[in-house]
Amino acid sequence: MYRPSTxxxxxxxxxxxxxxxxxxxxxxxxxxxxxxxxxxxxxxTEDYLKGIDIVKFxxxxxxxxxxxxxxxxxLTGWQLYVVPGLIPDKEFFEAMQGRNFCAxxxxxxxxxxxxxxxxxxxxxxFGHVPLLTNPDLCDFLAxxxxxxxxxxxxxxxxxxxxxxxxxxxxxxxxxxxxGLRIYGAxxxxxxxxxxxxxxxxxxxxxxxxxxxxxNTPYIKDKYQEKYFVIESYExxxxxxxxxxxxxxxxxxxxxxxx
Numbered sequence: 147m148y149r150p151s152t153x154x155x156x157x158x159x160x161x162x163x164x165x166x167x168x169x170x171x172x173x174x175x176x177x178x179x180x181x182x183x184x185x186x187x188x189x190x191t192e193d194y195l196k197g198i199d200i201v202k203f204x205x206x207x208x209x210x211x212x213x214x215x216x217x218x219x220x221l222t223g224w225q226l227y228v229v230p231g232l233i234p235d236k237e238f239f240e241a242m243q244g245r246n247f248c249a250x251x252x253x254x255x256x257x258x259x260x261x262x263x264x265x266x267x268x269x270x271x272f273g274h275v276p277l278l279t280n281p282d283l284c285d286f287l288a289x290x291x292x293x294x295x296x297x298x299x300x301x302x303x304x305x306x307x308x309x310x311x312x313x314x315x316x317x318x319x320x321x322x323x324x325g326l327r328i329y330g331a332x333x334x335x336x337x338x339x340x341x342x343x344x345x346x347x348x349x350x351x352x353x354x355x356x357x358x359x360x361n362t363p364y365i366k367d368k369y370q371e372k373y374f375v376i377e378s379y380e381x382x383x384x385x386x387x388x389x390x391x392x393x394x395x396x397x398x399x400x401x402x403x404x
Contacts, residue, residue, distance in 0.1 A: 160228040162211040162251045171253045172208060178259065178268050178335075179205045185340055191320050191327040193283075193379070194334060197276025209271055211249075218275070222284040226275070231264060236298050239307075242291035247278060260337070273331030274315070282379035283329075287315060289386045293393070306360040306393050313359050314382060319343060319351065319375045326351070326375065342369050351375055354382075356389045360396075 183205070187195065200221070201214055215225040227246035229238075241248050249270035254262045262269075277283050290307055297303030316332040326344055333339045343349065349369070352358065354376045362372060376382055 160230065160251075162228055164208070164210055167208055167253075170256060172206075174253050174256060174259070175208045175268065176205045179203070179272065181337055182272065182335065182340075185337055186328075186334065188324075189328055189340055189344055190334055191277075191329040192322060192324075193280050194276045194329060197279040200279045201275055203272065203276070208253075208267075209275070211251075214271075214275060218278050221279050222281055224278045224284055226271070235294070235304055239291045239295040239298060243288055243295050245284070245288055247274065249274075269331065269335045273335035277329060277331075280379055282383040283315075286379070286382040286386065289383075290315075290389075293386070293390060297393075300397075302397065303393055306389070309362060309364060310356060310359050310389060312364040313362070313372075313374045314354075314376070317343070317364075317370050317373060319373050320379075321375050321377055329376075329379075339369050343373055349373055354385075356385050357392050360389070360392060 183198075201209070201217055203209055211226045211228065218224045218226075222245075224245045224247055226249045227241050228251055229241075229248045231250055231252075233248065238248055247270075250265065250267050252266055253268060254266045290311060294304055294307035297307075314330065316330050318328075318330040319333075320327050320329050328334055328340060328343060330343075333343050346369075348371075350372045352372060352374050354374045359374060365371060
């Protein structure tokens with residue numbers, strides 16, 4: 147689902163209009179932030195919790211993108227890049243390969259605290275930004291989007307990248323010395339899926355493997371049936387050549403999975 151203002155976004159860069167946030171917006175951010183910060187210790191990856199402090203997120207203020215960007219650029223070269231909502235693949239991957247993280251500036255309404263069809267700023271910013279302080283994850287993300295952008299005219303390549311992105315950046319788990327932890331933003335920004343992903347006996351938790359992932363469809367409208375577990379963020383960074391080889395091998399053999 148694309149928003150009609152996509153062309154305007156492409157032709158004229160958008161900005162966060164901070165002065166337009168309403169009292170309800172600030173309350174929504176505060177309620178969601180406090181709820182997740184009570185829920186995430188002992189469940190979120192340590193790098194995410196450290197990242198919250200590094201980017202100076204707090205309950206009583208919606209983050210200002212300009213201030214966040216000044217911190218991220220110095221650490222990993224990334225910055226928040228304002229988009230109107232979901233945008234076409236080509237524009238998305240073009241921005242992301244250049245270390246411009248696509249983020250919306252609108253927040254869900256009070257009646258949407260627990261369910262939202264399309265990602266809002268809380269998901270984009272609270273879920274993703276703290277881990278944009280992690281160099282290995284950032285390198286992985288830029289390289290992943292580079293593969294998709296180069297192969298943008300091949301639906302299979304885009305599908306493979308989308309699946310890897312989904313099962314890592316959005317819904318990934320990591321095995322840390324203290325136990326299994328969450329690093330995927332789709333889980334970190336969801337109260338319900340936080341506990342489900344770690345403790346529920348229903349989903350499978352599988353070792354990270356790009357060959358398996360590119361053959362695994364993902365679920366958009368309910369909790370995941372499978373989660374893939376990495377051992378380190380360096381593992382993500384190092385998987386890029388394996389992903390490129392797997393894609394090339396399947397294209398050459400014309401054995402493209404559904």
